[in-house]
Amino acid sequence: MSVLTATDSRSAAVIQSASGGVARPRRRRMPAWSVSWLQVSPLALILFALFALPTVLFLVVSFYDYDRTGLYPAFILDNYKDLLTTPATWRVYVSSLKFACIVWAITLFLGFNIAYFLIFHIRSRMVRAVFFLLCTIPFWTSGIIRTIAWIPFLGRNGAFNQILMGMGVTSQPLEFLLFSDFSVIITYVHLFTLLMIGPIANSMSKIDKALVEAAVDAGASRWAVMSNVIIPLSKTGIVLGSILVFTQVMGDYFVVKQMSGGQSASIVSMLSNEISTMQYPPASANAMVLVVFVAFLVAMMMRVVDVRKELVK
Amino acid sequence: MATHVVSYRPLSERRPWTFYVLGGLFFGFLLFLYGPMFVIYLLSFQGENGGVTFPMVGVSTIWFEDIFKRGQMADIPVSFGRSMRLALVVASLTVVFSVAAGLAFRRRFPGSGVIFYLAVASLVMPSLLVGFGIGLGFQFLGLQPSLFTSALGAQLTWTLPFGLFAMFAVVNRFNRAWEEAARDLGASSWQVLRHITIPILLPGIIGVAMGAFTLSYDEYARTTLTIGPKNTLPLELYALISSATSPTLFAIGTITTSVSFVAIIVTLLVVAHMQRRRGRTTAKA
Numbered sequence: 126m127s128v129l130t131a132t133d134s135r136s137a138a139v140i141q142s143a144s145g146g147v148a149r150p151r152r153r154r155m156p157a158w159s160v161s162w163l164q165v166s167p168l169a170l171i172l173f174a175l176f177a178l179p180t181v182l183f184l185v186v187s188f189y190d191y192d193r194t195g196l197y198p199a200f201i202l203d204n205y206k207d208l209l210t211t212p213a214t215w216r217v218y219v220s221s222l223k224f225a226c227i228v229w230a231i232t233l234f235l236g237f238n239i240a241y242f243l244i245f246h247i248r249s250r251m252v253r254a255v256f257f258l259l260c261t262i263p264f265w266t267s268g269i270i271r272t273i274a275w276i277p278f279l280g281r282n283g284a285f286n287q288i289l290m291g292m293g294v295t296s297q298p299l300e301f302l303l304f305s306d307f308s309v310i311i312t313y314v315h316l317f318t319l320l321m322i323g324p325i326a327n328s329m330s331k332i333d334k335a336l337v338e339a340a341v342d343a344g345a346s347r348w349a350v351m352s353n354v355i356i357p358l359s360k361t362g363i364v365l366g367s368i369l370v371f372t373q374v375m376g377d378y379f380v381v382k383q384m385s386g387g388q389s390a391s392i393v394s395m396l397s398n399e400i401s402t403m404q405y406p407p408a409s410a411n412a413m414v415l416v417v418f419v420a421f422l423v424a425m426m427m428r429v430v431d432v433r434k435e436l437v438k
Numbered sequence: 439m440a441t442h443v444v445s446y447r448p449l450s451e452r453r454p455w456t457f458y459v460l461g462g463l464f465f466g467f468l469l470f471l472y473g474p475m476f477v478i479y480l481l482s483f484q485g486e487n488g489g490v491t492f493p494m495v496g497v498s499t500i501w502f503e504d505i506f507k508r509g510q511m512a513d514i515p516v517s518f519g520r521s522m523r524l525a526l527v528v529a530s531l532t533v534v535f536s537v538a539a540g541l542a543f544r545r546r547f548p549g550s551g552v553i554f555y556l557a558v559a560s561l562v563m564p565s566l567l568v569g570f571g572i573g574l575g576f577q578f579l580g581l582q583p584s585l586f587t588s589a590l591g592a593q594l595t596w597t598l599p600f601g602l603f604a605m606f607a608v609v610n611r612f613n614r615a616w617e618e619a620a621r622d623l624g625a626s627s628w629q630v631l632r633h634i635t636i637p638i639l640l641p642g643i644i645g646v647a648m649g650a651f652t653l654s655y656d657e658y659a660r661t662t663l664t665i666g667p668k669n670t671l672p673l674e675l676y677a678l679i680s681s682a683t684s685p686t687l688f689a690i691g692t693i694t695t696s697v698s699f700v701a702i703i704v705t706l707l708v709v710a711h712m713q714r715r716r717g718r719t720t721a722k723a
Contacts, residue, residue, distance in 0.1 A: 160542070163542075164541055169553050171591070176560040179570075238463055258702075262698075263475055269675045269679065270691035
């Protein structure tokens with residue numbers, strides 16, 4: 126991945142604006158955008174057929190009636206009413222949101238500082254590439270394996286407890302490490318921090334180092350440079366990383382199931398239970414509520430920065 | 439990797455104290471990242487009578503042998519082959535479609551906003567729900583879900599937006615003056631694409647391919663409701679975890695990590711080789 130290299134986007138922008146920004150009319154007979162349509166059509170068709178249509182489908186099914194033998198086309202609101210009046214639903218949403226917020230805060234802290242270290246403190250491009258690769262290698266191992274990797278590490282006789290006891294920090298093994306909220310959060314952070322490092326490092330690598338020097342020459346303190354130059358200019362990466370981490374945690378069902386020892390549930394694990402018992406209409410209603418909720422969160426985050434304008438230049 | 443070497447004057451000759459603090463944080467993070475992984479690699483060599491946690495009871499390779507015994511637990515090698523084939527197809531389609539789409543987004547076109555937000559939505563949609571929708575659709579149409587229909591489609595809803603966003607980053611670094619120059623010298627659109635655009639974007643395109651391959655190879659949430667009767671490797675692992683726990687799981691982890699490792703190194707060597715070759719031709723010219 127070439128996220129970490131310095132760019133010449135500045136000069137590219139100058140050249141682009143010098144040439145008028147838009148493609149000059151040439152010998153083409155077709156309008157310029159028809160080429161774009163042709164180029165984008167496979168992707169658009171696949172997303173439309175396999176993402177948009179199925180979503181509409183479960184929106185429709187969420188209003189259906191059902192019993193043990195089948196689905197009956199209808200327009201009833203019972204599935205939503207049942208879902209929203211069950212206290213368990215609210216409890217699961219609160220618990221998922223709690224995990225999402227904690228994990229977001231930790232990954233943002235780690236991701237921002239690590240990206241900053243890699244981009245601004247490491248001078249050699251070679252070393253930077255190697256360090257970045259070191260961060261990405263675990264990402265190549267299956268998420269399932271990386272999740273269960275924590276079980277022998279955190280368990281009662283696990284490596285971590287042995288280290289702690291060896292160092293004399295505790296006299297008996299700590300019990301709260303595994304199958305608790307703690308282990309769920311640790312696993313999420315382990316799985317998702319890279320999703321924060323990548324976009325933030327990408328944004329930071331585009332910051333012209335001359336800006337930082339100018340700020341320092343003008344007498345800005347280290348903190349002022351950070352809050353007036355670095356943070357505003359890496360906003361796009363921060364927002365993108367936050368969206369990825371938040372939605373991954375909200376959509377998870379494996380980590381919670383595996384690492385909480387059955388003490389916590391997630392929205393999607395509740396949903397997958399309904400799917401496995403063929404209760405499609407309530408599952409669809411549940412899915413719709415989650416989709417609206419996630420869409421709302423993402424829309425709020427995208428208000429902070431115009432991601433589209435920043436990405437598609 | 440960038441094609442132009444841009445060197446900056448170091449900000450200051452002496453390292454500020456923040457360098458040491460952040461460096462400490464970084465290495466702490468690496469320990470956190472690798473610690474549990476090494477425990478897994480170690481435990482995959484657990485002795486015959488050992489379990490899934492410490493202590494190690496001797497050393498053996500019995501858990502690796504277990505994987506290849508047919509019908510012993512699950513058909514890991516078969517599902518591994520299935521995953522590899524699916525990942526190869528997903529990666530190829532993702533590269534072609536997302537590179538094309540990435541190039542399309544370099545100019546504004548009617549409907550570009552709709553497609554952009556469709557891609558964002560597809561990326562942030564809880565994965566299981568995508569699989570649920572596709573599975574439901576197949577059921578309504580009376581089709582059987584299978585590896586290269588529904589499962590392939592479900593994975594593309596995940597890898598295509600990823601590929602598109604990665605292409606935005608790649609295309610942003612691309613200096614269009616190269617293309618302008620080629621056109622001014624009389625190159626046709628196809629020649630520009632073939633000799634200028636694709637070669638310059640190639641490292642980024644390889645990055646997209648590698649990313650799409652791993653995303654597919656690891657995917658389970660989108661695949662689980664769309665796969666039909668024949669499992670991919672992650673789904674087989676998922677089933678194994680819920681049924682039995684033995685160091686075999688760790689042995690599988692060790693093997694899959696080694697496979698990924700070899701894949702990364704080979705790809706990096708190829709990229710390095712290409713860059714060196716390009717550097718040489720540029721130097722000659």
